[in-house]
Amino acid sequence: MRTLLLAAGAAAIILGAADRVLGSFGARHFLPEQKMQAALQAGDGCILVLGDSRMVAGLDERAAHEALRRRGADRCIADLAIGATDVSGAFLAARTYLAAGRVPSLVVVGKVEDSLLDPDITGPKAMVGNNALHLVWSTPGDVFAEVPGFPFASIAAFDEGLRFLASRATALGRYQSLVSVRVQRLQDALTGTGRGSENRFGALGDMARLEQEFRSHAAARLADAVARPGARSRWLDALLDAVEARRTRVVVVELPMPEAYRRQVSDRPEAAAYRQLFAAALSARGHGFVDLSRATWAEDVMFADALHLGPAGAARLSRDLVEQLAVTALQERPR
Amino acid sequence: MTRLAGWLETLGGARPLRPRSARGWLILGLWWALLLLIAYATIGRGTKFIYVDF
Numbered sequence: 207m208r209t210l211l212l213a214a215g216a217a218a219i220i221l222g223a224a225d226r227v228l229g230s231f232g233a234r235h236f237l238p239e240q241k242m243q244a245a246l247q248a249g250d251g252c253i254l255v256l257g258d259s260r261m262v263a264g265l266d267e268r269a270a271h272e273a274l275r276r277r278g279a280d281r282c283i284a285d286l287a288i289g290a291t292d293v294s295g296a297f298l299a300a301r302t303y304l305a306a307g308r309v310p311s312l313v314v315v316g317k318v319e320d321s322l323l324d325p326d327i328t329g330p331k332a333m334v335g336n337n338a339l340h341l342v343w344s345t346p347g348d349v350f351a352e353v354p355g356f357p358f359a360s361i362a363a364f365d366e367g368l369r370f371l372a373s374r375a376t377a378l379g380r381y382q383s384l385v386s387v388r389v390q391r392l393q394d395a396l397t398g399t400g401r402g403s404e405n406r407f408g409a410l411g412d413m414a415r416l417e418q419e420f421r422s423h424a425a426a427r428l429a430d431a432v433a434r435p436g437a438r439s440r441w442l443d444a445l446l447d448a449v450e451a452r453r454t455r456v457v458v459v460e461l462p463m464p465e466a467y468r469r470q471v472s473d474r475p476e477a478a479a480y481r482q483l484f485a486a487a488l489s490a491r492g493h494g495f496v497d498l499s500r501a502t503w504a505e506d507v508m509f510a511d512a513l514h515l516g517p518a519g520a521a522r523l524s525r526d527l528v529e530q531l532a533v534t535a536l537q538e539r540p541r
Numbered sequence: 542m543t544r545l546a547g548w549l550e551t552l553g554g555a556r557p558l559r560p561r562s563a564r565g566w567l568i569l570g571l572w573w574a575l576l577l578l579i580a581y582a583t584i585g586r587g588t589k590f591i592y593v594d595f
Contacts, residue, residue, distance in 0.1 A: 209566040216570025217577070224578060378581065389582045 221378070228385070229377030236384065238288050238295075238339040242302060245284035250309050252282035253531075256296040256445075257316025259289030259407050260461050263514035264316065269521040273528035281311060289407055290336045292325040294352075297445040302343045304452055312531065313449050313456045318420075318463055318499075319471055320427040320480070323438040329353055329366040330373055334383035341374040351444075410511050417512035421470055428476040435483055446491060457494040458484075459527055462504035462519075464512060472499060496530045498523060 274280040286299040333340040356367030373379035485495040508519030550556040
């Protein structure tokens with residue numbers, strides 16, 4: 207028995223060491239953590255930018271600073287827009303940033319139609335890639351928000367909650383999906399498997415498939431949001447609460463999408479009805495809404511793939527956004 | 542050849558390994574850790590859209 211314990215102890219020591227090494231490596235190389243550190247170092251009074259990869263693609267900091275300077279309102283930009291995340295990730299990013307003591311002058315949140323509604327897929331299985339920020343920036347108490355119904359609503363809720371708690375407890379759990387990506391890339395290199403054309407957001411073919419997926423789900427999600435106002439805004443409400451606690455204002459910006467998406471989603475009556483409800487709900491809480499989805503320059507040629515603006519589009523969007531903010535939000539003092 | 546077959550059976554788990562010294566048990570523990578880490582690193586997850594520097 208003692209010898210068996212010796213073997214188990216040796217294995218545990220190696221695994222513990224691997225956990226420590228991965229924890230140290232992960233903190234330095236996990237993209238959301240890198241962006242968080244840069245945002246925190248930018249200081250107080252910044253414009254805090256949140257959103258998914260479409261906001262990442264739409265933000266050209268140089269163009270934004272130039273436009274801010276022209277308006278005499280230049281200030282730091284804390285860019286916490288993170289690709290492959292959703293509104294729950296934006297909330298966690300904002301909460302972590304604010305909890306570190308930083309006070310932004312304004313919070314800008316990128317949105318595309320239904321993207322600020324609560325995500326359909328939640329729980330540990332969705333916490334991969336950049337979305338592993340749910341494991342890195344969460345607290346154990348978040349299990350009740352991350353897994354609705356935990357612990358006793360159902361066996362699935364109990365199981366998912368335990369998986370969440372176990373995964374976030376160790377670096378091996380937090381960064382597993384990222385190690386897996388590295389191994390998959392090694393496998394691709396060894397087998398000579400091509401990944402096809404890709405940009406900084408991933409394979410172009412994957413972007414086209416993702417855009418179709420967004421398109422196919424958007425109508426039903428928007429119709430539901432119109433029929434049951436507020437029922438799908440748990441994470442956005444939490445985000446607004448967190449920002450309001452710092453007496454800061456939020457401006458949500460509707461981002462442009464390619465023509466095919468606009469025709470099939472944005473032009474639908476339920477999309478228009480939701481935008482109206484959304485803007486009114488924001489306004490009632492003292493926040494703002496800027497719609498740049500129909501900017502005249504936002505033609506398909508401005509997009510780098512099926513979802514993301516290219517460099518020229520990002521520069522135009524950033525300038526337009528600052529112009530719109532300058533009219534209202536940047537002139538106002540925090541309440 | 543018989544010796545190699547015996548090793549392969551042991552590695553594959555068909556033949557029980559009975560280390561005779563503390564050092565042997567220690568090496569067995571390291572082997573377990575290695576197997577666990579290989580399994581850990583090769584668990585596939587849906588991670589298409591991440592563009593991480595990791």
